[in-house]
Amino acid sequence: MTLATPLDAHNSHPVDTERRPHPPRKTPRQTRSKHLVEAILEAAARVFDQHGFERGTTNRIAELAGVSVGSLYQYFPNKKALVTALHARHMQEVGQLIGQDLRDGATQPLAASIDHLVFSLLQIHHQNARLQRVLHMEMPFYRPDPVGEPLASTPAQDLMAVLQAHRAELATPDLDQAAAMVLHMGEALVHAAVLNPPPGLGLPALAEGISQALQGYLLRPRVDAGARG
């Protein structure tokens, strides 16, 4: 069954928000600055994690970072720039970790790779759960900068490679779409598991469920007339 109506989301633009990402005001080259920026971001992560975006004040962040507000504003033009930077940092972490995982397990069965993928995502997200909420749900206005240094390999590319190795088992020949779907769904399911865990279900059960759902999506024979009729 497919959707007849286009279902275009017509009204979900955060109005108060200009769309262009906020790059750090000055690229820190000196190591001192680099450390400062690191400290600020770390503090921002902690503060947003604890209080959310709106109630996480720049003063608190500066204080926790051990710098003055003025210094904070020297490196980040405004509050949202902090989120943008955190977003970028998070994306990089995710990319590195799951890319590594996938490349490491290139030769093992697909099920094992998917298990690893889910486990890695959970690991990254289970800490700073609320920060994830801020990053992904409150402030989803980060688009990975296409101009910056292109990453050597994206998670999608790494996953594609894995799928290539198992293309015979897959239910669909469109590996591109399959990889995108798996990543998108994986993230969504992991976020939900971490941020809104349903009362009865433990995290291990959720992890296994997620893995099975993703495998099901990839591997299940699309049409099995005998079984359905």
Add this chain to the structure above:
Amino acid sequence: MTLATPLDAHNSHPVDTERRPHPPRKTPRQTRSKHLVEAILEAAARVFDQHGFERGTTNRIAELAGVSVGSLYQYFPNKKALVTALHARHMQEVGQLIGQDLRDGATQPLAASIDHLVFSLLQIHHQNARLQRVLHMEMPFYRPDPVGEPLASTPAQDLMAVLQAHRAELATPDLDQAAAMVLHMGEALVHAAVLNPPPGLGLPALAEGISQALQGYLLRPRVDAGARG
């Protein structure tokens, strides 16, 4: 593969906020009041949808509803009560719609039921996308009142009935957990599809992907341990 560590989220105080729901200050009995409450809730939905919770001001809501702030506060003790009420309303809508769907298709193949479920969820969520963000991510503090009039049937119960009818096909005998998982994952995937649609993927593709993942979770024979090690 299962998770050894419990992965308990230890530091995510959800909004510095107490959990108990905020009931409407005065139950509207007269039709006039009912209309007022309706207007306010409708306005709140629109304002939160556009601006999010923190930036959606009560004055704006009142203005959009065509009443004074005072009137708003006559029916809702504080801002959060608006979210709680919207939450309740949403839950009811979801429950009614998908319950209906599931009961209607009790005799059809499981695949069709899951398709229906996903489609229904998408239908409900694709409008007021940001409101959904507010409801589910920013302010997840609503628990349906267990003391009030118990609903004739919950979505979980309805889904259970469907699973019962197809228990032979299912990969797991624990229908309870299966139903909870499907609902939880379905919601998560639908939210993600609506709120963070990945650039390359259309909504129809997402809908189909979601449905297949859920079916895969339910139907795919678990790989037996021997084959995995």
Add this chain to the structure above:
Amino acid sequence: MTLATPLDAHNSHPVDTERRPHPPRKTPRQTRSKHLVEAILEAAARVFDQHGFERGTTNRIAELAGVSVGSLYQYFPNKKALVTALHARHMQEVGQLIGQDLRDGATQPLAASIDHLVFSLLQIHHQNARLQRVLHMEMPFYRPDPVGEPLASTPAQDLMAVLQAHRAELATPDLDQAAAMVLHMGEALVHAAVLNPPPGLGLPALAEGISQALQGYLLRPRVDAGARG
């Protein structure tokens, strides 16, 4: 020793407050109205006692009185009129009670009369302590209406009569001033004893102290050169 400087209180006019007393909007002649007014005043007393003037809301008062706010405003033009009316009521009570006391004890020693006076004042004030605060300190804008029905006898007059009977013992021949002083001081001391009781001192001790101070004021030989030198 006398005060050289005039010590005129030059800046203590409550600015927001027009000075003229607020008479009840309509003199209630029907018994129904009378009861209504009584109920409202009783409620006002209780509410002001509990919450003070500013935080004692007219709605709360009306509710406690069992009438609608509208009805309240039918009999009292505004919130302050309630205080004015309470003030008048209090004055009447005080006048009646201590007048009675003083007249009853016309023939007993002065010390006993003063004791009685203090005791009566304490009795009246120890209940609704905070109301007394409201009446005397927060909202001292009541002047007994000189136009209204003149009371048969004022406390001052009654006290004067007592002093007359003991004029030989008194330290001053100006009975008028003495009576005024005793009443004024008595009230002040009783209020302080009730509203700001000092930690170490019990109310009985305070009562006795007050009585002795007043007697000391009245009776003490003004100059007793032998004892002072």
Add this chain to the structure above:
Amino acid sequence: MTLATPLDAHNSHPVDTERRPHPPRKTPRQTRSKHLVEAILEAAARVFDQHGFERGTTNRIAELAGVSVGSLYQYFPNKKALVTALHARHMQEVGQLIGQDLRDGATQPLAASIDHLVFSLLQIHHQNARLQRVLHMEMPFYRPDPVGEPLASTPAQDLMAVLQAHRAELATPDLDQAAAMVLHMGEALVHAAVLNPPPGLGLPALAEGISQALQGYLLRPRVDAGARG
């Protein structure tokens, strides 16, 4: 005559308010800050004096002090903290002034010391009369910090010393209680004289009356029980 019933005020919740004092948010070390705090307190005194506590707005205070509200809240966590600070300031003034007076006149007759005491209290209180009302009646929630630096001498101690010197003349051997009583009554009478001066009585007459009452309390031989019954 003593009071049989304890007369405990059972229903006078003082301002729906917690009792702990509100310390200034940040102790001003730089002289600049000190001036600012001074200016704010001065403005607060004036505004509360004119409008009372509830109607004296923080914005008005800030404006009168020539600073922004934000600055006000940088030094005082909330409105009540202003009153607390004013209270402390007042207490210090009172303590210093009357302590000085009492110590200066240690050798003079008791009557002269009491006169001085009353005069000093009147001097301090006759200005900002309404502020005194705010401090003592509307917001009596300041307790001098017992933990902080203990004052070299409290008024009570200073008065005790004076009483010691005249113990032979006193009517009671309990100097502790006598000192407390005199202070408590003195304050009450001075407040009343300043805040609710009775129409006929001038301030000099009141001052003298107060002094005589206090002396009477201290010196008048207690009437022995046999004479009273």
Add this chain to the structure above:
DNA sequence: CATGAATGAGAGTTCATTCAT
């Protein structure tokens, strides 16, 4: 006359951002 829903000015308080030092 009685009602009580509706009003809306105004309160206390917060916090992103600036800029004189």
Add this chain to the structure above:
DNA sequence: GATGAATGAACTCTCATTCAT
């Protein structure tokens, strides 16, 4: 560069008063 005191617009919420019913 670094600082952090100062700013003030904007927010949530209250409550005396009115007036259509």
